Amino acid sequence: MRKIYVLDTNVLLQDPNAIHAFEDNEVIIPAVVLEEIDSKKRNADELGRNARQISRMLDGLRTEGQLFQGIELPNGGKLKVELNHRSFAKLQEVFAEVTNDNRILAVALNYHLEEAEKTEPRPVILVSKDVLVRIKADVLGITAQDYLTDRVINMPGDLYMGNLTLHVHPSIIDEFYTYRHLNIASLNLGYPIHPHEFVILKDEMGSSKSALLKANAEGKKLEPLFLSNEPIWGIAAxxxxxxxxxxxxxxxxxxxxxxxxxxxxxxxxxxxxxxxxxxxxxxxxxxxxxxxxxxxxxxxxxxxxxxxxxxxxxxxxxxxxxxxxxxxxxxxxxxxxxxxxxxxxxxxxxxxxxxxxxxxxxxxxxxxxxxxxxxxxxxxxxxxxxxxxxxxxxxxxxxxxxxxxxxxxxxxxxxxxxxxxxxxxxxxxxxxxxxxxxxxxxxx
The missing domain is CATH 3.40.50.300 (P-loop containing nucleotide triphosphate hydrolases)
Incomplete structure (x- = not known):
């Protein structure tokens, strides 16, 4: 079932290409979002650059049709600049102040209530980088989520560390010290070692035997470190x-x-x-x-x-x-x-x-x-x-x-x-x- 995504301003200022990130669903840009983008377009920083980029992108899409009526996107989705769901009547019972955030929430709420009356209602989802906007949406019964497409990892702890510790049979450590290298394939790890990733080998039997190695540029062989631990400019590891x-x-x-x-x-x-x-x-x-x-x-x-x-x-x-x-x-x-x-x-x-x-x-x-x-x-x-x-x-x-x-x-x-x-x-x-x-x- 297709969904309706209502975008907050900060999503477009973070990623101007966000309008193409929701597959074949309908993407709604509230009119107040255009006002907020317009207020940022003269900034000389990253926000200003993104505001100008999304402005040019929307201007280019006008050749496909009228934005307030909705136009088809290349990925099969639909983009619409919303003018008709701005009524503040339902929202002011909970949040009375007419702020830009609340105006965006009003659009999402009105869509949500309109869809709820249909035989086959479509899910309405508010997408925002602002935590409090998502909390407000939840209070109103609207599904809200962060914009996740720009994330390179799911959780902070998932970031590549650059090193790992392997507990191996002591014979493997002895093999390294004898031949001064190890073929990664011979370790049968079941996952790759990245180029220049460091590996600490420890004896699985519990002895103090260990080795510090580094993968080569191809990620196929483990080799010894080429540096000694001598100080450089008075600094030692x-x-x-x-x-x-x-x-x-x-x-x-x-x-x-x-x-x-x-x-x-x-x-x-x-x-x-x-x-x-x-x-x-x-x-x-x-x-x-x-x-x-x-x-x-x-x-x-x-x-x-x-x-x-x-x-x-x-x-x-x-x-x-x-x-x-x-x-x-x-x-x-x-x-x-x-x-x-x-x-x-x-x-x-x-x-x-x-x-x-x-x-x-x-x-x-x-x-x-x-x-x-x-x-x-x-x-x-x-x-x-x-x-x-x-x-x-x-x-x-x-x-x-x-x-x-x-x-x-x-x-x-x-x-x-x-x-x-x-x-x-x-x-x-x-x-x-x-x-x-x-x-x-x-x-x-």
């Missing part, structure tokens, strides 16, 4: 996952690395140390470019005074904190003198990256979980020949209003690239900043 991260960061054959993990797991510090080694010591790359999105946690403090560098400083301070630690600076302002003297380290905002081509650089994108799928595509597609890009972030700490742990840009790249031989990923789980920081990440 404190746990197995940090060692895995350094293995990926220092491997020039892997141009895309993603690191996920809670605050304090060492993502930024390890990556900066690896970048400094590659740029300053080995001269593998001509520049170290460090960038992060300008997304505030909590209320924005507004405009900042000064030139571009002065405006960016508060947003980029976490990067400078780590650089001060690596360079072991003693006085405030020393890090600025060091960076000016080196000339090969650039701290930048992602605002200015569109249109650039970035060859021969070690690129670090911090807080990548606050980027949308479109933004992350824009960034990764800027990477030029001979560059390496590292995406860092915690999918559980998102400040973007329309993103979550299952739909953000970092999770998107991790899942889409996990089967590619040019990329590697590791999720860091153990905090190393301090005992207090680890407890805060776990308990709060």
């Amino acid at each position: 404190r746990n197995a996952q940090q060692r895995m991260a350094l293995e990926l960061l220092l491997n020039d054959e892997i141009p895309l690395v993603t690191l996920a993990g809670k605050a304090g797991t060492g993502k930024t510090l390890l990556t900066l140390a690896a970048g400094l080694m590659k740029v300053e010591d080995e001269r593998k790359y001509k520049k170290l470019l460090i960038a992060r999105p300008v997304v505030p946690m909590g209320k924005d403090i507004g405009y900042l005074p000064g030139e571009k560098e002065e405006k960016l400083r508060p947003w980029m301070q976490p990067i400078y904190d780590n650089l001060e630690f690596l360079f072991d600076t003693k006085k405030p302002g020393d890090i600025d003198k060091i960076l000016a003297g080196l000339g090969s380290i650039q701290v930048e905002a992602l605002t200015y990256i569109r249109g650039r081509s970035i060859p021969g650089q070690f690129i670090i994108i911090d807080e990548a979980q606050n980027l949308s799928k479109h933004e992350i595509k824009t960034i990764v597609s800027r990477v030029g020949e001979g560059s390496k890009i590292v995406l860092l972030g915690d999918p559980e700490q998102i400040d973007h209003p329309y993103l979550d742990a299952s739909s953000n840009g970092l999770s998107y790249v991790v899942e889409r690239f996990k089967e590619q031989g040019i990329s590697g990923h590791i999720t860091l789980e153990r905090g190393e900043r301090s005992h207090l920081a680890q407890l805060a990440a776990d308990l709060l």
Whole structure:
């Protein structure tokens, strides 16, 4: 049976192609949604881009017929801009205030009541990214659901980890140490090992015998790590996952690395140390470019005074904190003198990256979980020949209003690239900043 889907504004602002995501069902866009989209179209951010895109898309569909009467979509569904189910009479008994959210709810409620009177009523479903709108719909007896099509994983815990532990017969561990490799097919796992995925072998008999291995670029063979655990720029791995991260960061054959993990797991510090080694010591790359999105946690403090560098400083301070630690600076302002003297380290905002081509650089994108799928595509597609890009972030700490742990840009790249031989990923789980920081990440 065909269904009727009533779309909230935030669904279209999150994914302008959402009108094509409901198969052969009827998609309803309340008139108030057009008003809200119109109010966003002049924004210079992602919301503005999406508002303009859905506006152009709807304008193009007008050639197929009149939107208020409904037009057929290529997937067999039907799209309609609703004008006739706006009555607020039924809704005001429960929610009296005439807000845009309530006007959208009124459309869904009127459709629901109209269908209930039919012999074969069609299900009416309100689709919204707004939790409170879905709760209100439930109070009114309307089926409501989140927009799930943009999710790359079903649950946050489903994100690819980049490593696994296998309990095997001790003879398999002995075979690895003898021949320095293992064919993955010989393990008869029943599931694939992804390229550059790390595997910890443990003795199923209970002894302390173990081995740390990494899949090759084809995902067919397990090989030893090529790095020793020597410190780089004074930083040494404190746990197995940090060692895995350094293995990926220092491997020039892997141009895309993603690191996920809670605050304090060492993502930024390890990556900066690896970048400094590659740029300053080995001269593998001509520049170290460090960038992060300008997304505030909590209320924005507004405009900042000064030139571009002065405006960016508060947003980029976490990067400078780590650089001060690596360079072991003693006085405030020393890090600025060091960076000016080196000339090969650039701290930048992602605002200015569109249109650039970035060859021969070690690129670090911090807080990548606050980027949308479109933004992350824009960034990764800027990477030029001979560059390496590292995406860092915690999918559980998102400040973007329309993103979550299952739909953000970092999770998107991790899942889409996990089967590619040019990329590697590791999720860091153990905090190393301090005992207090680890407890805060776990308990709060």
